[in-house]
Amino acid sequence: MKLERLAAVLEAAAEETVATACAETKDMAQALCPVKTGTLRNSIAVQTEGSRGTVTVGAEYASVVELGTLQQAAQPFLQPAFSQAKGRMMSELARRLRDA
Secondary structure (H helix, E strand, O other): OHHHHHHHHHHHHHHHHHHHHHHHHHHHHHHHOOOOOOHHHHOEEEEEEOOEEEEEEOOOOHHHHHHOOOOOOOOOOHHHHHHHHHHHHHHHHHHHHHHO
């Protein structure tokens, strides 16, 4: 059935595109984050399982850098990276469904 084939295509495409999007998000976030010692940049990690993925930042002060404080201007690095990767991921999923 066509619906079952589409479901299989979507599942495979989701796994591949999520893994790619997470890797791109990590790479872009590392390129965008400010560097003093490298701890923040080196604490960015990816974990994927099936069609789910997570990009985490382990440095305790990551939210202060990303969001800023009253005394320190925000220096966003994770959100811009995620936004760009998300757009590409959605476009790729749509393309793969059209081609199925």
